[in-house]
Amino acid sequence: MKEKIIIIGAGLAGLYAAYLLQNEDFDVIILEARDRVGGRTFTQNGIDLGGQWISSLHHRAMKICKQFNINFHQQFDHGKTVRYFNKQREELDGSTKPDVINNLTPYLDIFEKLINSENFFTTQKSLDQISFKEWCDKNIPNKNIYNTFMYNFQLLTCADADEVSMFFWLYLLKQGNGYSALTGIRNGAQEFVIDSGAQMLAHSLAQEVNIIFNSEVYEVCRQDNNYQVITKDQQIYTADKVICALPLQLIPQISWNGSIEEDRLNFYQSFKMGSVSKVVIEYEKAFWRDKGYSAQIISDTPPVRLAYDACKKDCNAIVTFIPNDIGYTDKEITTQLAFLLNNNEATKPIHIHRKKWAEDKYSGGCYFSIPMLNMLSKNHHYLTSNSHEIYFIGTETAKEWMGYMEGALESSERVIMQLK
Ligand SMILES: Cc1cc2nc3c(=O)[nH]c(=O)nc-3n(C[C@H](O)[C@H](O)[C@H](O)COP(=O)(O)OP(=O)(O)OC[C@H]3O[C@@H](n4cnc5c(N)ncnc54)[C@H](O)[C@@H]3O)c2cc1C
Numbered sequence: 001m002k003e004k005i006i007i008i009g010a011g012l013a014g015l016y017a018a019y020l021l022q023n024e025d026f027d028v029i030i031l032e033a034r035d036r037v038g039g040r041t042f043t044q045n046g047i048d049l050g051g052q053w054i055s056s057l058h059h060r061a062m063k064i065c066k067q068f069n070i071n072f073h074q075q076f077d078h079g080k081t082v083r084y085f086n087k088q089r090e091e092l093d094g095s096t097k098p099d100v101i102n103n104l105t106p107y108l109d110i111f112e113k114l115i116n117s118e119n120f121f122t123t124q125k126s127l128d129q130i131s132f133k134e135w136c137d138k139n140i141p142n143k144n145i146y147n148t149f150m151y152n153f154q155l156l157t158c159a160d161a162d163e164v165s166m167f168f169w170l171y172l173l174k175q176g177n178g179y180s181a182l183t184g185i186r187n188g189a190q191e192f193v194i195d196s197g198a199q200m201l202a203h204s205l206a207q208e209v210n211i212i213f214n215s216e217v218y219e220v221c222r223q224d225n226n227y228q229v230i231t232k233d234q235q236i237y238t239a240d241k242v243i244c245a246l247p248l249q250l251i252p253q254i255s256w257n258g259s260i261e262e263d264r265l266n267f268y269q270s271f272k273m274g275s276v277s278k279v280v281i282e283y284e285k286a287f288w289r290d291k292g293y294s295a296q297i298i299s300d301t302p303p304v305r306l307a308y309d310a311c312k313k314d315c316n317a318i319v320t321f322i323p324n325d326i327g328y329t330d331k332e333i334t335t336q337l338a339f340l341l342n343n344n345e346a347t348k349p350i351h352i353h354r355k356k357w358a359e360d361k362y363s364g365g366c367y368f369s370i371p372m373l374n375m376l377s378k379n380h381h382y383l384t385s386n387s388h389e390i391y392f393i394g395t396e397t398a399k400e401w402m403g404y405m406e407g408a409l410e411s412s413e414r415v416i417m418q419l420k
Pocket of ligand 1: 012014254277362
């Protein structure tokens, strides 16, 4: 008889694990709390309100695109970019870097050296005790450079720099091929956009696997030789092995009845999701392109902190991210865009699509879960290890591209190796 596996969660990690397990000798079902697949990828009418970009550095995502004939295009980056820091608006042509960016280099070199140090988890563990902000306070006297790193930190993590360790910052850089790859478009994390939206990766995988929707798992009990997995509507499923594919901070919300270690649960409990709203503003025409702007904006002033062109066939749009969204109005967003792009057309959108991820019960925020100070260096083995026959996957457990769709896929590949 085939061994039975239950996967909790039909995000990319859960789906890809189920897909890969089909070729092995297992009987697999996924229990998904929502009525849809894709978790933190969510595409509405072709517009991505969750995960969006893939990269030539994301080999697994590329492979899935090829396998399922999913087309993608280069992120538009032609024309002037806008930088608004310290109440000063600068327009930069694509090839010129402002001085402050060049001045980051000595610090990037320090990060690079620390990242590449032998036995990173051991040799750099003291940096898990100090926050990123504390490290910058001590080491970066130049205010412009300091502010640029604070900005990058907030936009990359959607978390507060005084709550997250320097160690985690380095870990993030290490996972994502370094600072340039994480922040860049060409050969960087923002390189390609999937024509039909990133959720298409999940939809494609979902066609090939068994999923039971509206099945929020709330209890798991270990029995003599197997596990009972119980959903909120009191359905009971039995499995030989369980793969938990949830964002880490959601795992302790399930009652595990002693089936996983206390220390492991405490570690997962120490994670907190970042908080960001993703806003896509649709216009009749791509007026910025006509005026020679790429719509790439970085700004230290909310609500518009980061923006990119998000035009697709039949849709002219700009995408922007609002970390710690305190409820900025559509008008506040479009008025600031008009100022930044120096064009009043920005105040006349035809539609604004918005998703506040912090309010999403089954994600709990975004982009990814972040550990409290001093937790990761001590407990990182709990990211990839199993507890008896309970296995843990999801982007937060990845060894590469943690926090990204690619990380979710990497974690699925890893669990297949563990199960073999
Ligand atoms: C706004 C935003 C922008 C992003 N941009 C990018 C980007 O451009 N590029 C990129 O690569 N990544 C991006 N990401 C991150 C990327 O989307 C995620 O890393 C990835 O989708 C995570 O996949 P996962 O399978 O690990 O987790 P999830 O997608 O969170 O999947 C977990 C699944 O578990 C389900 N679930 C939760 N609780 C239960 C329960 N109790 N029982 C059953 N099921 C449950 C959830 O509904 C969900 O389907 C972005 C994310 C967001 C939110």
